[in-house]
Each structure stands twice: as structure tokens, then as C-alpha cells.
Amino acid sequence: MTQRGKFIVLEGIDGAGTTTQSAMLARNLKDLGYKVVTTQEPTLGPVGLLLRAILRGRVVGKGKPFDQKAVALLFAADRLDHIASEITPFLDSGFFVVSDRYVLSSLAYQSLYAELGWVKEVNRFAINPDLTIFLDVPVGVALKRIASSRPDKDIYEDKETLTRVYEAYRNALSSYPYGEWVTVDGTKPVEEVALAVLQQVKERVIS
Known part of the structure; x- marks a missing residue:
């Protein structure tokens, strides 16, 4: 029987x-001999692509920005599809699933416009990750990175x-009700951050 993977x-x-x-992280885990798949939210599925267009301001609702509660529900719907079509099948096949964002993003971004308890409620069917790693970066540093990496911003940037x-x-x-989490200093050089992330995974997930 295949051992379930880690999320x-x-x-x-x-x-x-x-x-x-x-x-x-995916590269480093592969180097250790694990089967790994990477994924992201919003996904590249139909709901996820709609969300990406909304975040870029390319889709509006009746001539004005989408209602943010509606956006929160779209994120929850995209997440359920993500779990059913990608995350769970890969976990069942023994893969490490490494996701760029998940439910914590909804708790942070959507709670700006709706009560946190409501955002948790609409995400109540989300499965728990084995580990959530929060990359802690000051706003000023993040904005400089955004400005240097791409010309267009999304509606939150x-x-x-x-x-x-x-x-x-x-x-x-x-x-946070979705399993174990840890903070990693994201301001250090990229390779140093990657080693810190891998170390947390080794200590909290693999060991």
C-alpha cells in the first residue's frame, strides 16, 4: 500500500x-529522493483563471470591482476543486504536494473585507496541510521586490x-485552525531562505 504523501x-x-x-523546496525534496509536485492558488483551473483576471483588474462586476465577499467565495470554490482534482490524488499517490498559497491567504486577504469567522466558515471543508510556512517579509521589502520583478500589480499590491x-x-x-505552522525570515538571501524552509520541513514533517 502506498504511503500517503505530505502537504x-x-x-x-x-x-x-x-x-x-x-x-x-520542491527541487530540494526531489534531491532527497522524494516524489514532489508543485501547485498554486489561485489555480489554473476555470475558477482560478477567473480569479487571476479579477486580481489583475481585467474582469469587473457591472462596471465596478467585484464584491470582495463574492471573491472570497470564488477562492473557496477554487480551493475545493484544487483539493479534489490535484492535492488529494497526489497525496494518495505518495507525493509531497508543495503549494504556493492555500487557505491562509484567504484568511488574510479576504478578512480585510469580511469577518474572519465568516472566511473560516466558507473554507471549512479545506483539508489541513502537514505544515504551513509563513515567509515573514516587511511591506517595504515586498513592494521593492514587486516593483523590480514585474510591471503590473494586482489589486492588493x-x-x-x-x-x-x-x-x-x-x-x-x-x-490558525489548519494544522501546524512556522515562520521563516524571508528577507535573507534566497538560498539561505530555501535552506531554512527545508530545515523546517525536515524537522516537522519528515523526521
Whole structure:
């Protein structure tokens, strides 16, 4: 019987390096001999692609921005599809699943516009990761990274909003109901952060 895989999530505000560190963790785990697949939220499924367009401001609702509670529900729907179509099948096949963002992102971003308890409720069917790693990066550093990496921003990528998101992350983590989590300093050089992330996985998931 195939041993169930492990589910690891990288989280942080925009510009924290979740995409980079997800890829590096996957590479490092493969080097250790594990079967690994990477994934992300929003996904590349139909609901996820709609969300990506909304975040870029390319899709609006009746001439104005989408209602943020509706966006929260779309994220929850995308997540359920993600779990059913990718995460659970790979875990059942013995893979490490490394996800660039998951439910903690909803607790942080969507709680800016709705009560945190409501956001938790609409995500109540989300499965728990084996470990959530929060990459802690100050807003100023994150904004500089965003400015240097791409010309266009999404609807959350301004100083005021990202500051609120950072505070919302800390608040959500104080009562995080989705398994074990740990903070890693995301301001250090990329390779150093990657080693710290891998060490946390070794200590908390593999050992």
C-alpha cells in the first residue's frame, strides 16, 4: 500500500517569495529522493483563471470591482476543486504536494473585507496541510521586490493594502485552525531562505 504523501504550503504577503521558495523546496525534496509536485492558488483551473483576471483588474462586476465577499467565495470554490482534482490524488499517490498559497491567504486577504469567522466558515471543508510556512517579509521589502520583478500589480499590491494584509496574516496565524505552522525570515538571501524552509520541513514533517 502506498504511503500517503505530505502537504506543505508556502505563505506570505505579495512579494514575500512564496513562488520562488515553493519551487526551491520542491527541487530540494526531489534531491532527497522524494516524489514532489508543485501547485498554486489561485489555480489554473476555470475558477482560478477567473480569479487571476479579477486580481489583475481585467474582469469587473457591472462596471465596478467585484464584491470582495463574492471573491472570497470564488477562492473557496477554487480551493475545493484544487483539493479534489490535484492535492488529494497526489497525496494518495505518495507525493509531497508543495503549494504556493492555500487557505491562509484567504484568511488574510479576504478578512480585510469580511469577518474572519465568516472566511473560516466558507473554507471549512479545506483539508489541513502537514505544515504551513509563513515567509515573514516587511511591506517595504515586498513592494521593492514587486516593483523590480514585474510591471503590473494586482489589486492588493499597494503599501496601505499590503500593510493591512500583513497585519491580517499575523492575526489569522494567532488562531490558525489548519494544522501546524512556522515562520521563516524571508528577507535573507534566497538560498539561505530555501535552506531554512527545508530545515523546517525536515524537522516537522519528515523526521
